[in-house]
Amino acid sequence: MIYSLHMAMRGQTNHTVAAMRTALVGQPTLRFDAMSTIGPAPVERSVIESVTVKGREILVQWDDGIVLSTALRFSGEWHLYRTAEMWRKETYRARVVIEVEGWVAVCFDAPIVETYRQPDRKRHPQSGGIGPNISHPKTDLSGCTQRLLDYRYADAMISDVLMDESVMSGFGNVARSETLWAVGLSPFAKMADLSYEDCAVLIETASRIVRSDPDTSPSVYGRNGQRCMRCRGTVEFKIVGASRRNLYWCPDCQGRLDRRLIPSNLLQGDHTPTHPAELIYFSDAVAARKRFKIFDDLDKLG
Numbered sequence: 001m002i003y004s005l006h007m008a009m010r011g012q013t014n015h016t017v018a019a020m021r022t023a024l025v026g027q028p029t030l031r032f033d034a035m036s037t038i039g040p041a042p043v044e045r046s047v048i049e050s051v052t053v054k055g056r057e058i059l060v061q062w063d064d065g066i067v068l069s070t071a072l073r074f075s076g077e078w079h080l081y082r083t084a085e086m087w088r089k090e091t092y093r094a095r096v097v098i099e100v101e102g103w104v105a106v107c108f109d110a111p112i113v114e115t116y117r118q119p120d121r122k123r124h125p126q127s128g129g130i131g132p133n134i135s136h137p138k139t140d141l142s143g144c145t146q147r148l149l150d151y152r153y154a155d156a157m158i159s160d161v162l163m164d165e166s167v168m169s170g171f172g173n174v175a176r177s178e179t180l181w182a183v184g185l186s187p188f189a190k191m192a193d194l195s196y197e198d199c200a201v202l203i204e205t206a207s208r209i210v211r212s213d214p215d216t217s218p219s220v221y222g223r224n225g226q227r228c229m230r231c232r233g234t235v236e237f238k239i240v241g242a243s244r245r246n247l248y249w250c251p252d253c254q255g256r257l258d259r260r261l262i263p264s265n266l267l268q269g270d271h272t273p274t275h276p277a278e279l280i281y282f283s284d285a286v287a288a289r290k291r292f293k294i295f296d297d298l299d300k301l302g
């Protein structure tokens with residue numbers, strides 16, 4: 001008898017995830033195909049470690065550190081079939097195929113499919129494990145702010161640090177772009193340049209965004225080339241950082257603390273700031289908790 005599990009996602013996400021978990025977790029991967037998705041793939045026969053749900057996003061994680069994230073929104077759904085069973089949707093609509101012994105899981109029509117490598121927590125031995133889950137309404141946000149302030153790598157970009165689970169968990173890639181846009185901060189700002197207030201506002205905003213209605217249209221995520229809803233600038237897109245994930249931002253209204261906007265010749269030597277970009281940068285940095293650090297860095301650059 002052919003046994004089939006075929007479920008519409010709305011309201012049945014947990015059911016689907018439970019079925020996928022039973023079929024996939026602990027199994028070596030025989031086939032992984034994420035079609036046109038850019039990003040790393042799990043190595044052949046790597047074992048599926050977990051299938052989890054986060055809002056309308058389903059995540060599959062392999063033991064080699066690869067994570068597959070599928071944001072389902074309205075159209076996407078996962079189906080689970082027995083090997084060789086007929087699919088109930090057209091093949092061309094498949095965005096991901098995962099095959100293990102006896103089972104094939106297929107994700108159809110998901111608008112956002114990404115793979116990335118889980119940041120290696122072994123590189124942060126003093127980070128104290130995984131940070132609080134900010135999608136929970138009662139999470140200690142000041143604790144997250146403190147983790148962000150205490151981040152060990154002053155040189156790290158904020159867009160990378162937000163994805164580091166040692167700072168906070170329960171925070172996804174869509175929320176990263178949305179949060180940075182909401183606070184008007186450059187994704188390329190360095191940790192050393194962030195003030196206590198910057199960190200606190202980032203965490204509060206992150207928490208609000210991850211708990212907002214998952215069907216709300218993003219303000220900036222996925223809007224590559226379109227007009228910014230705030231300043232009518234043009235939204236840009238880049239794959240960034242160790243996690244190799246999509247980042248969307250508006251360079252026109254998210255220039256704050258972006259060192260790249262200062263002409264490099266002005267970062268050198270000992271002189272009084274006069275260039276407008278430089279003045280804005282320094283006035284932002286006046287509030288920064290590690291101001292001395294910036295001047296140290298600037299000295300080194302000179």
Ligand SMILES: [Zn+2]
Binds near residue numbers: 251
């Ligand atoms: Zn803008």
